Amino acid sequence: MTCEDYFEDPEKNAAHLETCALCRALEDETDAVAIEHRPLNVDALPLATWEGASHRTWPLVAAGIVSVLVLAIALFLAAGTPPLRGIARAVTSSVTSFEAATKFFQLFGNGLHSAPVLVHVTIAVLFVFINTLLFLLLRRAPRGIDV
Amino acid sequence: MYRRVVLSVMALAALLSFFMVIAPTGATGDERLRSDTYVFGETTTIDKPIAGSLQIYNGNVTVTQPIAGDLLVAGGSVTFSGAGRVDGNLIYAASRITGAEDRVRGHIYPLLSLEGAALSMTKSAVVASLLLVWLIAAIVVTLMSGREVRLSSVEVRTSALHCFVLGLVALTSFVLTAIAFSYLVPYVIGIPLLAALGVFGILTKIYGMIAVFHAVGTLIAGSRSRQQLASRKWLRGDLTMVVIGVLILGAIRFIPVVGTIVWGLASVFGVGVALATKFGRREPWFLEFRAAEA
Numbered sequence: 001m002t003c004e005d006y007f008e009d010p011e012k013n014a015a016h017l018e019t020c021a022l023c024r025a026l027e028d029e030t031d032a033v034a035i036e037h038r039p040l041n042v043d044a045l046p047l048a049t050w051e052g053a054s055h056r057t058w059p060l061v062a063a064g065i066v067s068v069l070v071l072a073i074a075l076f077l078a079a080g081t082p083p084l085r086g087i088a089r090a091v092t093s094s095v096t097s098f099e100a101a102t103k104f105f106q107l108f109g110n111g112l113h114s115a116p117v118l119v120h121v122t123i124a125v126l127f128v129f130i131n132t133l134l135f136l137l138l139r140r141a142p143r144g145i146d147v
Numbered sequence: 148m149y150r151r152v153v154l155s156v157m158a159l160a161a162l163l164s165f166f167m168v169i170a171p172t173g174a175t176g177d178e179r180l181r182s183d184t185y186v187f188g189e190t191t192t193i194d195k196p197i198a199g200s201l202q203i204y205n206g207n208v209t210v211t212q213p214i215a216g217d218l219l220v221a222g223g224s225v226t227f228s229g230a231g232r233v234d235g236n237l238i239y240a241a242s243r244i245t246g247a248e249d250r251v252r253g254h255i256y257p258l259l260s261l262e263g264a265a266l267s268m269t270k271s272a273v274v275a276s277l278l279l280v281w282l283i284a285a286i287v288v289t290l291m292s293g294r295e296v297r298l299s300s301v302e303v304r305t306s307a308l309h310c311f312v313l314g315l316v317a318l319t320s321f322v323l324t325a326i327a328f329s330y331l332v333p334y335v336i337g338i339p340l341l342a343a344l345g346v347f348g349i350l351t352k353i354y355g356m357i358a359v360f361h362a363v364g365t366l367i368a369g370s371r372s373r374q375q376l377a378s379r380k381w382l383r384g385d386l387t388m389v390v391i392g393v394l395i396l397g398a399i400r401f402i403p404v405v406g407t408i409v410w411g412l413a414s415v416f417g418v419g420v421a422l423a424t425k426f427g428r429r430e431p432w433f434l435e436f437r438a439a440e441a
Contacts (some may be wrong), residue, residue, distance in 0.1 A: 010336045043373055049301050049365075052376050055384035061286060064390045068279045073274035081255050090149065090276035100256035105325075105341055107219045109332030111185060111202050127323045132353065134320045138432045142298075142424050143306045 177244025185215070187221075193231070200235065203242075212319060217253070220244065271401060278397040285357045285389045289347040293385040295427025299358035300365060300388075311412075314355075321348050354426055355417025360392030367395060 006016040006023055017024045076086035112119075149331055183199040186206040193201065193210045200216030201208075206223045210231035217235035218225070220242040227246035236253035237244070249257065289296050303310050324344055331337030365388045370376035382391075396413060400406040425432060 005373065028404075032310075047373050047376060048368060049297060050294075051373070052299055052370070052383040053385045055387075057381045057384060057387045060381050060387055061390050062261045064394055065279070065282055068275060068282055072275035072279055075275050079272055081272070086272060086281070086305060087276040090273040091280055094273075094277055099254075100238060101341075101345070102338055103217065103236055103256060104240075105329050105337070106332050107200055107202055107217055107238070109329040109337060110183065110200075110327055111219075112326070113333070114183065114185065123323065123326055127327050130316060130323055134313075134316050135433070137309075137316055138422060140309065140423070141310075141431070142302050142429050 218251075249377035249423035254368070272278045274397075274400055274406075278400065281356070282360075282390065282393045283395070284353060285360055285393050286386065288357050289352065289361070289386050289389045292427060295424075296354075296358055296361050296389065297385050297427075298429055299420045299427045300361035302424045303358060303362045303416055306365065306423065307416070310416050310419035310423055312419070313423050314417065317351075317418050317422050318415065338382070351418050351421045351426075352414055355416075355419070355421035356413060357389060358420050358424075358427070359395060359417045360412045361389045363395055364390070364391065364392030367391060 001013055001016045001019075003016070003020060003023055006013045011029075017027060072087055073083040075081040077080070079086070149410060155224055182369070184193075184197050184201045186201070186203045186208055188205045189427070190207040191209075193208060193214070197216070198216045200219065201210075201214050201414075202219045202221075204221050207225075208220075208223070209226045209228060210218075211229035212231060214231075214233045215235070218233045218237045220237075220239040222241050223245045224243040224245070225239075227250045231246075232250040232252070233247075234252045236256060237247060237251045238256045321344065324343060328337050328340045328344060330333050331340060349366065368382050368391045369381060370379060381387065396410065400411045422432075
């Protein structure tokens with residue numbers, strides 16, 4: 001019986017202690033550690049972020065949506081624009097069209113090919129430097145704790 | 148071992164970037180490319196017909212002769228007069244275009260068309276409409292992944308500086324990667340790569356902003372103690388914190404200049420926290436391979 005067998009299952013391999021002085025010494029050391037049982041006051045602990053997190057206050061959510069919707073409608077009416085059309089136009093126009101973006105990058109890409117070599121080298125150096133920095137920053141583990 | 152792998156990958160990436168950037172330069176033999184005209188930060192007049200496209204970056208140009216290709220204007224002004232016209236498309240961003248009526252054969256694309264919308268209706272109404280969209284998106288995402296949003300919110304509050312720096316670096320990286328992908332546009336693969344990058348960037352920003360909404364809501368209206376939480380009926384829960392965050396930041400958005408700056412900073416924090424927590428999953432982005440021990 002080896003020390004590893006003992007550590008894997010101390011109760012089953014208890015006989016190992018009689019033959020191994022090292023394991024016996026470790027066992028004695030472990031027994032010497034006193035575990036003090038103290039009553040735990042949960043209320044004294046700081047509030048955990050997950051406590052009450054699943055609660056859903058629907059009236060507040062509805063009030064928020066309605067107030068913003070009413071505000072948008074009122075502002076569009078004041079501007080003399082039909083509210084529904086105005087909201088739809090504001091939302092759709094906030095997203096750059098795929099076609100326009102494609103055209104832009106086609107022209108920009110073609111333009112880049114005609115740029116001086118110094119511009120290419122600068123872009124390449126910056127690309128590698130910034131992405132290396134991003135890689136190093138992304139390797140850091142998050143710190144916030146929420147069990 | 149790990150450092151060697153990283154160094155090798157870095158070296159390979161540097162070489163690849165270098166070749167990716169330099170190689171297409173050899174493809175400038177295209178006639179159309181040769182006939183393109185570029186204006187960088189100058190005031191000039193186009194008094195000869197242009198066979199290709201005209202691109203203007205931060206310049207003021209008067210067009211008096213036809214342009215056979217497209218006209219791209221980014222930061223500057225263009226005035227049409229005389230025989231000036233565009234046979235292709237006109238694409239502009241943060242620019243002033245004068246006299247373009249009936250002179251563009253193709254389409255006119257305002258790249259940042261929010262400005263165009265704001266011109267035709269009051270800016271506040273546009274802001275309120277977009278706030279409504281943010282509110283609905285935030286509610287939907289929080290209902291679907293409340294825990295992830297909460298984890299990211301905790302992260303942005305505990306490591307604000309790290310999130311901010313990461314956000315700045317990530318945004319710069321997005322721009323540089325977009326420029327690098329632009330080199331590949333003539334080789335077809337560039338457009339899908341750019342589209343994928345755009346989708347990833349938009350998703351990162353949306354998720355990150357929702358985490359910031361939660362963080363702001365919690366900072367302003369979050370419970371400080373267990374007793375306070377127990378006594379509350381309305382101001383508790385992830386959904387409430389997100390809604391309060393949207394309303395607070397939304398109210399700030401209406402303030403000229405300040406609103407834009409605050410939302411810009413919130414975007415940086417948002418992108419940073421979304422990447423720092425891997426969209427709230429708190430998993431490592433890169434696996435570390437350790438050498439097998441004998």
